[in-house]
Amino acid sequence: xxxxxxxxxxxxxxxxxxxxxxxxxxxxxxxxxxxxxxxxxxxxxxxxxxxxxxxxxxxxxxxxxxxxxxxxxxxxxxxxxxxxxxxxxxxxxxxxxxxxxxxxxxxxxxxxxxxxxxxxxxxxxxxxxxxxxxxxxxxxxxxxxxxxxxxxxxxxxxxxxxxxxxxxxxxxxxxxxxxxxxxxxxxxxxxxxxxxxxxxxxxxxxxxxxxxxxxxxxxxxxxxxxxxxxxxxxxxxxxxxxxxxxxxxxxxxxxxxxxxxxxxxxxxxxxxxxxxxxxxxxxxxxxxxxxxxxxxxxxxxxxxx
Numbered sequence: 147x148x149x150x151x152x153x154x155x156x157x158x159x160x161x162x163x164x165x166x167x168x169x170x171x172x173x174x175x176x177x178x179x180x181x182x183x184x185x186x187x188x189x190x191x192x193x194x195x196x197x198x199x200x201x202x203x204x205x206x207x208x209x210x211x212x213x214x215x216x217x218x219x220x221x222x223x224x225x226x227x228x229x230x231x232x233x234x235x236x237x238x239x240x241x242x243x244x245x246x247x248x249x250x251x252x253x254x255x256x257x258x259x260x261x262x263x264x265x266x267x268x269x270x271x272x273x274x275x276x277x278x279x280x281x282x283x284x285x286x287x288x289x290x291x292x293x294x295x296x297x298x299x300x301x302x303x304x305x306x307x308x309x310x311x312x313x314x315x316x317x318x319x320x321x322x323x324x325x326x327x328x329x330x331x332x333x334x335x336x337x338x339x340x341x342x343x344x345x346x347x348x349x350x351x352x353x354x355x356x357x358x359x360x361x362x363x364x365x366x367x368x369x370x371x372x373x374x375x376x377x378x379x380x381x382x383x384x385x386x387x388x389x390x391x392x393x394x395x396x397x398x399x400x401x402x403x404x405x406x407x408x409x410x411x412x413x414x415x416x417x418x419x420x421x422x423x424x425x426x427x428x429x430x431x432x433x434x435x436x437x438x439x440x441x442x443x444x445x446x447x448x449x450x451x
Contacts, residue, residue, distance in 0.1 A: 151177065154184030155225035158232045166240040169233045185222050192219060210360050217353045224345045231342045242301065242335045245328050250311075251304040295396040295436065295444075298339070301332050302402035309409045316414060322421035326428065329406070333434055336399065340436050348438035354389045361385065396444035400435040 150156035157177035160168040172178065192215045199208045245251065305328060312321070361382040410426050435443040442448060 150225070154181035155222060156229050156232065157181040157226070158229050161232070166233075166236045169236050171230050171233055181222075181226070185219075188215070188218055188222060191215065206360075206363065210356070213356060217349060220349055221346070224349060228342050228346065235338060235342055238335050238338055242331050245331060246301050246304050250308055295392075295399065298332070298336060299395065299398040299402065302399055302406075305329055305332065306402050306405050306409070309406060313409065314412055314414060316417040319419045319421045322419065322425055326421060326425040329425070330428065336434055336436070344437055344439045347436060347444070348441065350392070351389070351438055351442075354385060354392075358382065358385050358389070390449065393444055393446075393448050396436050397446045397448065400433065400443070400445045403429065403434045 148162070151158075151161065154177075157171070157175070157180070159170045159172050159175050159177060163169055195212060195215050199212055202208060305325065308325060361378065364378065365382070407426070407429050410422060410429065413422055433443055433445075435445050437443045
């Protein structure tokens with residue numbers, strides 16, 4: 147979040163406040179003015195690029211440069227859209243988080259959240275090396291998406307862990323009522339987050355795929371210079387790994403939902419109740435996963451697409 151504000155992408159006041167009630171989006175604030183200034187500078191640079199492209203012959207290379215600046219402008223616009231919804235998202239997130247910080251969920255993954263975030267963050271921030279070798283777009287967007295997904299995946303893992311702990315055991319209806327209500331609260335958070343970041347997801351994947359295609363096209367003419375070859379293959383390899391890592395992390399949300407469905411099928415017949423039936427029906431009602439504006443869902447099947 148701090149990095150987002152440095153780039154002027156998330157102009158939210160008190161974004162790091164301990165109390166979510168203090169998080170505000172104010173149209174008249176220094177952060178808005180700073181973000182607006184960054185946007186104007188980006189727009190001016192985009193105008194200069196258009197002028198350059200008009201003067202020279204439009205080809206594959208100049209069009210890729212133009213698309214890069216278009217992505218940057220759209221990213222700025224979509225982050226403003228996210229900033230407006232950020233206080234509501236954080237209030238909802240805080241409510242769900244309080245459920246999973248209490249017993250019994252705290253025993254099913256709370257203490258692994260920071261470790262996982264640090265691992266993902268370390269992998270993504272290694273893109274700084276790529277930036278030194280080859281000028282490219284910022285990878286902060288993909289980093290934030292993966293971090294948010296990893297936290298939500300941990301919540302789903304906690305619910306699955308609670309159900310798996312009573313595998314094939316007879317549990318009272320109040321147990322299934324509580325688990326179902328917590329699952330629905332988490333599912334509402336996923337839908338709220340998906341509605342907010344879906345344009346960013348679509349933009350990120352479109353940018354990654356276009357960059358990979360552009361690099362593959364350049365692979366026919368990279369020369370024999372060692373540093374050039376190192377920069378090229380590292381850039382291409384990192385782009386592929388970054389895309390696969392994003393899909394792998396985000397698809398875990400849907401993976402754990404399918405595991406929960408499988409666990410419910412193993413509930414003994416003598417323990418089957420109306421609450422278990424309702425839980426089972428709600429699980430199979432629709433797909434719980436992040437998406438790119440409904441054009442695709444981040445599931446494991448996307449890896450093979």
